[in-house]
Amino acid sequence: EGKRAGRGGHRFFHAEMDDRLRERTALENDLRKAIADNVIIPYFQPVTELSDGKITGFEALARWPHPTRGMISPEVFVPIAEDLGLIDQICSSILRASCTVARDWPKPMTLSVNISPMQLKDPWLSTQILAILTETGFPPNRLIVEVTENAIIEDLDKAREVFQSLQNVGVRIALDDFGKGYSSLYHLRQLNFDHLKIDGSFVHAMNSPESAKIVSAVAGLGKSLGMPVTAEGVETTGEADRLRALGCEQAQGFLFGRPLDAVETAALLRGEANNVIRIDRSA
Numbered sequence: 468e469g470k471r472a473g474r475g476g477h478r479f480f481h482a483e484m485d486d487r488l489r490e491r492t493a494l495e496n497d498l499r500k501a502i503a504d505n506v507i508i509p510y511f512q513p514v515t516e517l518s519d520g521k522i523t524g525f526e527a528l529a530r531w532p533h534p535t536r537g538m539i540s541p542e543v544f545v546p547i548a549e550d551l552g553l554i555d556q557i558c559s560s561i562l563r564a565s566c567t568v569a570r571d572w573p574k575p576m577t578l579s580v581n582i583s584p585m586q587l588k589d590p591w592l593s594t595q596i597l598a599i600l601t602e603t604g605f606p607p608n609r610l611i612v613e614v615t616e617n618a619i620i621e622d623l624d625k626a627r628e629v630f631q632s633l634q635n636v637g638v639r640i641a642l643d644d645f646g647k648g649y650s651s652l653y654h655l656r657q658l659n660f661d662h663l664k665i666d667g668s669f670v671h672a673m674n675s676p677e678s679a680k681i682v683s684a685v686a687g688l689g690k691s692l693g694m695p696v697t698a699e700g701v702e703t704t705g706e707a708d709r710l711r712a713l714g715c716e717q718a719q720g721f722l723f724g725r726p727l728d729a730v731e732t733a734a735l736l737r738g739e740a741n742n743v744i745r746i747d748r749s750a
């Protein structure tokens with residue numbers, strides 16, 4: 468097809484590249500400004516105990532309300548921030564904002580935050596996190612740091628050090644998206660995690676016997692290593708029932724609640740937003 472398009476095709480291709488580059492540069496500039504202006508905010512998704520349907524905590528998920536493009540997903544801006552070397556700034560600001568919000572929740576709940584594996588290279592990461600805990604007064608033993616595993620963790624010694632200094636004060640570490648990255652088992656053996664989160668792709672595919680077996684094996688692995696297992700992306704009661712039967716302790720997903728802003732989350736915890744939270748376990 469490239470040949471048929473000939474010269475004109477190439478020119479068109481270049482024009483398209485230029486457009487994409489311009490688009491990317493514009494987004495980068497907007498992102499720099501958004502970070503500087505502190506407009507990236509956390510939404511909170513409930514983490515639910517599968518045994519009784521009770522909410523035990525929330526995961527903070529970054530959201531970028533863009534002035535003209537609407538709400539931009541972290542799937543889009545986190546990789547850009549990583550490229551620009553600005554991901555630690557997003558992490559700090561999400562952590563600070565979510566600790567401030569979570570501190571005032573009417574019930575003692577856990578708070579999970581995401582960090583990029585790239586940040587594990589930063590010798591100041593644990594100091595930074597501990598400083599924000601002190602500054603906001605959020606109890607360290609209610610914080611769970613999720614390491615999203617989309618790359619091999621390069622410096623394992625450094626990562627171990629970061630984990631240890633956080634765990635020393637009671638912060639827990641979760642391996643996020645377990646099963647999605649090729650290096651999961653390697654990381655599990657090399658690093659000391661407190662929680663496992665099974666990637667949503669396995670949960671959605673659970674009607675295939677293979678995926679069900681993987682979920683069951685991961686639940687067993689978590690059990691034998693003493694790590695509670697959380698399933699992500701649970702959308703149906705059927706999925707929740709199967710996960711419970713397979714030995715998963717906790718779940719997150721649209722079935723239990725979509726990510727909410729701070730005000731909606733507080734309302735949900737006060738039991739005011741019954742339409743959002745009531746999980747009819749008899750259904």
Ligand code: C2E
Pocket residue numbers: 512527528529540541542545554557558561581582583613615643644667699700701702719720721722726
């Ligand atoms: P994650 O940590 O694995 O978060 C789960 C993602 O699944 C979230 O997407 C959530 O909104 C979505 N989700 C939850 N329940 C369901 C469901 O039932 N069905 C489906 N289809 N999706 C569901 P989100 O918020 O777009 O975040 C995407 C990823 O971006 C996160 O994956 C995490 O890796 C990353 N991320 C989010 N916030 C931050 C942050 O503050 N810092 C860093 N470094 N990464 C972040």
Ligand code: MG
Pocket residue numbers: 526580581613615643
């Ligand atoms: Mg996560």
Ligand code: MG
Pocket residue numbers: 643644664666667699
């Ligand atoms: Mg995940």
Ligand code: MG
Pocket residue numbers: 644
């Ligand atoms: Mg994910």
